[in-house]
Amino acid sequence: MNEQTGPAAGEKDGRAEALARLPALLLPWYDENKRSLPWRESKDPYRVWVSEIMLQQTRVEAAKEHYRRFLAELPTVADLAACDEKKLFKLWEGLGYYSRARNLQRAARIVAEGGFPRTAQEWKKLPGVGDYTAGAIASIAFEQPSPAVDGNVIRVLARLLGDGREQETLKGAFAAELAPAYPPARRGDFTQSLMELGATVCTPAAPQCLACPLFSLCKTRSDALPRRKEKAARRRLQKTLFLFFDGARLALYRRTAGVLKGTYAFFSAERAMNGEEAAAFLQGAGLHRFALGAPAAHTHVFSHLEWEMTAYPVFTQEDASALRLPAGESADAPFSALLYAEKEAVVREFSLPSAYRWCLALLP
Ligand code: SF4
Structure with a gap:
């Protein structure tokens, strides 16, 4: 594969075949191994949405308690839309990146008026909702075949496919390739199974390849990918x-x-x-x-x-x-x-x- 332009035509078919096998391998693994997390108790779109925004820049462990407290205080999208900013920011305290809270409330005011969007394209029109978040909410809450490609998913797919292109260029490419691999049912679980594998097995350092349900399919079986760009100094x-x-x-x-x-x-x-x-x-x-x-x-x-x-x-x-x-x-x-x-x-x-x-x- 050319590292700049991506896979050649023949290679593409092989990649599509590998991706098409993912649901059958990942869903049974997910059923056995998924972590019990508070936001997995419901597929209510408001709850899924709040959790995805919180998790954008916050670790799972840190987000858990905030998520419970936030939903206990603001159990519906109408409550969030009507909440005063001081209280909202207090509930967000410790999560950082407060613009997320501000955008969440702006979006909640739109949703409280017009109802919840269903597709990823519609979700993306709301403030603070990008490609990844839109895909995650639409698939988890509405069973849409919409991929959610974050760092975890990029890592899994780059290793699985042996794709040596730079991480930053892979996001859009993987979203397009993954969409046709979505199964007819359990689409939200499929999205979550990929995220879960990246978070718990195919980790940035020391992936547990021997315990991985994708071992037989994987072209890398190590932490050698994805390739990273040098980061600009802070x-x-x-x-x-x-x-x-x-x-x-x-x-x-x-x-x-x-x-x-x-x-x-x-x-x-x-x-x-x-x-x-x-x-x-x-x-x-x-x-x-x-x-x-x-x-x-x-x-x-x-x-x-x-x-x-x-x-x-x-x-x-x-x-x-x-x-x-x-x-x-x-x-x-x-x-x-x-x-x-x-x-x-x-x-x-x-x-x-x-x-x-x-x-x-x-x-x-
Ligand atoms: S075999 Fe290893 S590198 Fe490949 S997807 Fe599984 S954990 Fe990641």
């Missing part, structure tokens, strides 16, 4: 966080742009500072009487970005929202965006993402 940003605390109340602001938009955050200057520099920064900003507590450092990793942070608790009775950014400095938001809230309320009610939540340990 951008690193240094930040100094200030937690203004008057003994009961904390200053924080709501992020209105960029990563974590819509969540709450502590004031952060866009450079690293040692203790002396931090004190000088605050004096330059107009803070007179304050004490700096012991700092802590933490690196938060996003998919494309890393924040290297040092956080200082600042014990003061002065109003931090009246400070002014010293000349030549930059910050994620102006001091004037700060609002005060009781520390207990921040812990309980505010969507403080994990990128900031670790700082709370610095306060008494």
Whole structure:
């Protein structure tokens, strides 16, 4: 096979034959081996949809508890459509990528009016629903023959077919090749069986080939594929966080742009500072009487970005929202965006993402 252009005509037939055998091999294996997961208890489209959005960038274990809590609070699409954003973000706290929650709600408002779509093409018209998610929901909830090709499925198929093209180019190709292999019944289970095999047997490192139902068919039988592109290095940003605390109340602001938009955050200057520099920064900003507590450092990793942070608790009775950014400095938001809230309320009610939540340990 040409690694740039894909399989030649004769090869295509062999691939189609191999793919056509998948349902007969995978469905009995799936029945025996599938994990018991909360979202597998129902094929209700709302529940399937919520789980697929949560699982887009979150590990299964981390998503389980959030999924239960989310559906206990918002059991129907109408409840989600009507939920206020503060509550929604609180329910999403810990899952990260808050734009998913915002899109989910925008889409829920459309569905609450017009009903659930059925086909993958219709699902893709909703905010936050891409090819993979549309295929997964349409096949699982509506038994449509629509493939859902994510990283797990790409890995399984690249190894099965011995396809050495780069991972990034395989997604669309595999979706087109897999669609005709869908069985007449149990289409949702077929989709899930491929995902499950990738998640539990055909894992990125050390696949368990001897326990794999596709062993006899597989052309790779190792972790040699898929071929990966070199990843661009993540951008690193240094930040100094200030937690203004008057003994009961904390200053924080709501992020209105960029990563974590819509969540709450502590004031952060866009450079690293040692203790002396931090004190000088605050004096330059107009803070007179304050004490700096012991700092802590933490690196938060996003998919494309890393924040290297040092956080200082600042014990003061002065109003931090009246400070002014010293000349030549930059910050994620102006001091004037700060609002005060009781520390207990921040812990309980505010969507403080994990990128900031670790700082709370610095306060008494
Ligand atoms: S035999 Fe191994 S490499 Fe091939 S599909 Fe199964 S687990 Fe993956």
